[in-house]
Every structure is written in C-alpha cells, then in structure tokens.
Amino acid sequence: MAKITFIEHCGTPHTVDVPEGTSLMQAAIGHNIPGIDADCGGAMTCGTCLVFVPPSWAEKLEARSEHERQMLEFSGKDAANARLSCQLIACPALDGLSVQIPESQG
Numbered sequence: 001m002a003k004i005t006f007i008e009h010c011g012t013p014h015t016v017d018v019p020e021g022t023s024l025m026q027a028a029i030g031h032n033i034p035g036i037d038a039d040c041g042g043a044m045t046c047g048t049c050l051v052f053v054p055p056s057w058a059e060k061l062e063a064r065s066e067h068e069r070q071m072l073e074f075s076g077k078d079a080a081n082a083r084l085s086c087q088l089i090a091c092p093a094l095d096g097l098s099v100q101i102p103e104s105q106g
C-alpha cells in the first residue's frame with residue numbers, strides 16, 4: 001500500500017491509499033479524481049493520464065520505458081518530470097508521493 005496524493009491544477013489535493021501493483025492512473029479513476037482522463041485504459045496509446053512528479057522523487061521511480069518516452073514525446077508532453085500515471089505502479093517506495101495533475105490532458 002502506498003499513500004499517494006494527487007494535486008489538481010487548482011491546488012486541491014486528493015490523498016488515497018493505492019494497493020501495491022495498482023497503477024496511479026487506476027487509483028485516480030477509481031477515486032473519481034478530476035483531471036486524469038486515461039482514454040485508452042492504460043494501453044499507453046492516449047497520453048491523457050499525464051502527471052508531474054517532483055524532481056526529488058524521480059530517482060525512486062522506475063525509469064520511463066522507451067514506449068512511454070515515445071508517447072510523451074509524440075504528445076508534446078515530455079517535460080523532464082512528466083510521467084504517464086498508467087505506468088507508475090504503486091509500491092512501498094512510493095508511499096508519500098505527491099503528483100501534480102496538469103490543467104488539461106488535451
């Protein structure tokens with residue numbers, strides 16, 4: 001279990017307990033957190049599950065796969081701290097992570 005905080009663009013935080021092995025996208029959808037569209041359901045083809053991760057957490061995350069990197073680049077959202085939340089899988093090391101949701105996924 002990892003406690004993850006999703007921060008809406010307007011600053012509203014939503015902290016949820018995410019079971020190990022569950023993606024942050026699944027957790028956001030399951031808790032009706034606004035701002036994560038996840039149109040492809042986690043197939044890594046839509047790029048609408050974007051979140052921004054604080055630089056201090058970057059080393060604790062699995063590195064982007066080549067596919068994730070390409071998807072972010074293709075959608076023009078490849079900021080250094082941008083991640084697809086469908087590719088961030090909860091584990092104890094992520095307990096306490098806060099991610100920022102962009103203003104829009106469009």
Ligand code: FES
Pocket residue numbers: 025038039040041042043044045046047048049084085086087
């Ligand atoms: Fe579509 Fe993550 S849900 S890329």
